[in-house]
Amino acid sequence: MNNASRLKNKHILISGAGVAGPALAYWLHRRGFTPTIVERAPALRDGGYAVDFRGEAHLTVLDRMGITADVRREQTNMGAMSYVNEAGRKISSMPADLFSGDVEILRGDLGRILHRVTEEHVEYVFDDSIVSVTEDDRGVQVTFERSAPRRFDLVVGADGLHSAVRGAVFGPESRFVKEMGLYCAIFTTANHLGLDHTGHLYNTPGKVVGVYSARNNTEAKAMFHFGSPPLDYDRRDVGQQKKILAEAFAGNGWETPRLLKAMWDAQDFYFDSISQVRMDGWSRGRTVLLGDAAYCASPLSGMGTGLAMVGAYVLAGELAAADGDHLVGFARYEEAMRDYVAGCQKSADGVGKWMVPDSRFLAWFMTQNYKLLPYLPWKGMIAKSVRRTADAITLKDYGL
Numbered sequence: 131m132n133n134a135s136r137l138k139n140k141h142i143l144i145s146g147a148g149v150a151g152p153a154l155a156y157w158l159h160r161r162g163f164t165p166t167i168v169e170r171a172p173a174l175r176d177g178g179y180a181v182d183f184r185g186e187a188h189l190t191v192l193d194r195m196g197i198t199a200d201v202r203r204e205q206t207n208m209g210a211m212s213y214v215n216e217a218g219r220k221i222s223s224m225p226a227d228l229f230s231g232d233v234e235i236l237r238g239d240l241g242r243i244l245h246r247v248t249e250e251h252v253e254y255v256f257d258d259s260i261v262s263v264t265e266d267d268r269g270v271q272v273t274f275e276r277s278a279p280r281r282f283d284l285v286v287g288a289d290g291l292h293s294a295v296r297g298a299v300f301g302p303e304s305r306f307v308k309e310m311g312l313y314c315a316i317f318t319t320a321n322h323l324g325l326d327h328t329g330h331l332y333n334t335p336g337k338v339v340g341v342y343s344a345r346n347n348t349e350a351k352a353m354f355h356f357g358s359p360p361l362d363y364d365r366r367d368v369g370q371q372k373k374i375l376a377e378a379f380a381g382n383g384w385e386t387p388r389l390l391k392a393m394w395d396a397q398d399f400y401f402d403s404i405s406q407v408r409m410d411g412w413s414r415g416r417t418v419l420l421g422d423a424a425y426c427a428s429p430l431s432g433m434g435t436g437l438a439m440v441g442a443y444v445l446a447g448e449l450a451a452a453d454g455d456h457l458v459g460f461a462r463y464e465e466a467m468r469d470y471v472a473g474c475q476k477s478a479d480g481v482g483k484w485m486v487p488d489s490r491f492l493a494w495f496m497t498q499n500y501k502l503l504p505y506l507p508w509k510g511m512i513a514k515s516v517r518r519t520a521d522a523i524t525l526k527d528y529g530l
């Protein structure tokens with residue numbers, strides 16, 4: 131067990147109150163550090179689709195945080211999802227056991243749980259963003275868009291795919307973010323199809339639109355994926371992003387017009403490229419990156435949220451084990467996570483092609499494939515490969 135009085139570098143600024151940031155704050159506080167979180171949004175960000183926890187490492191972290199029961203209480207309990215034709219008739223189903231993890235929860239619900247278990251001990255500063263990080267021998271001087279400058283011992287960038295910390299300390303996004311040729315959008319809407327713990331998907335070449343029930347069928351999530359070369363748009367301009375989506379799906383059949391109409395009123399609209407972050411190193415001096423900011427595996431991996439939570443556990447654990455020595459702690463964090471991250475990123479290879487087929491033939495082939503999947507030999511192989519990726523890390527017990 132580490133000795134709190136021996137700890138160095140106690141004051142730690144975390145950028146981002148998504149998943150990785152609050153999870154790290156939880157562990158840092160528990161190990162004797164004093165974390166502060168700065169979040170650009172004015173309040174906790176809701177929205178996003180269901181995220182999965184898969185395998186021993188994910189479940190162990192939830193357990194050690196004492197939030198397994200909370201997560202299970204709010205799990206989605208989704209059944210199989212169906213592909214439908216233009217008239218809404220079911221063509222085939224994707225088996226739930228293959229595509230959902232061990233526990234599935236809406237990202238927004240998970241965010242609220244993480245906030246609840248940290249808010250008492252962690253200072254949250256909303257509606258602000260780090261502008262610059264200047265390091266000297268004793269710590270870092272941080273300037274913000276709105277707050278007065280402050281000093282901290284260490285800075286953690288847990289601010290997602292488009293991390294401001296990564297931009298300020300490591301260099302421009304274009305060096306690290308690899309777009310995978312797809313964009314995705316998701317927002318909450320009415321469950322007008324009366325879906326009962328299920329979802330419907332409709333695909334046309336280069337596009338998939340879907341809707342699935344959420345929060346015990348009281349609402350639904352509309353989701354859109356489409357293939358596109360990199361788009362030039364303002365990430366803070368939601369109106370512009372909605373326009374891009376409306377144009378990409380103009381003329382698309384099935385429920386698309388109704389969903390697009392609802393989109394204009396959606397308060398939790400999420401839009402982004404499907405990308406990975408690849409970096410040779412995740413720390414520089416007193417700054418370290420965590421979660422999507424460092425090693426986004428993309429939604430195609432189905433591992434991103436668990437990866438962020440495991441990373442938070444390991445980073446806080448290694449830092450505490452090194453009595454706060456950041457050079458040692460950061461290096462051990464990276465060593466413990468590298469292979470696991472590589473496996474999770476690799477698991478996304480080729481997934482986009484079958485999720486959003488770019489031709490009529492491939493779209494047809496994939497729906498037939500799902501129909502036959504329960505009887506095909508590769509169902510077991512897919513399941514095994516998912517397990518292997520999820521179980522590719524053995525978590526240390528850092529005590530406490």
Ligand SMILES: Cc1cc2nc3c(=O)[nH]c(=O)nc-3n(C[C@H](O)[C@H](O)[C@H](O)COP(=O)(O)OP(=O)(O)OC[C@H]3O[C@@H](n4cnc5c(N)ncnc54)[C@H](O)[C@@H]3O)c2cc1C
Pocket residue numbers: 145146147148149150151168169170171175176177178179180237258259260288289290291292293294295316400420421422423428429430434435438
């Ligand atoms: C609103 C939202 C919806 C999402 N929906 C999906 C989804 O549907 N499917 C999916 O696969 N992934 C989604 N993601 C990404 C997913 O949450 C992450 O891949 C994963 O959970 C890893 O979490 P993270 O904490 O590293 O990153 P994120 O969950 O992306 O959290 C990053 C946080 O940093 C904040 N932030 C960004 N810039 C700054 C800044 N300059 N200063 C301070 N804070 C900043 C963001 O507002 C966010 O709260 C979504 C992310 C967000 C923010």
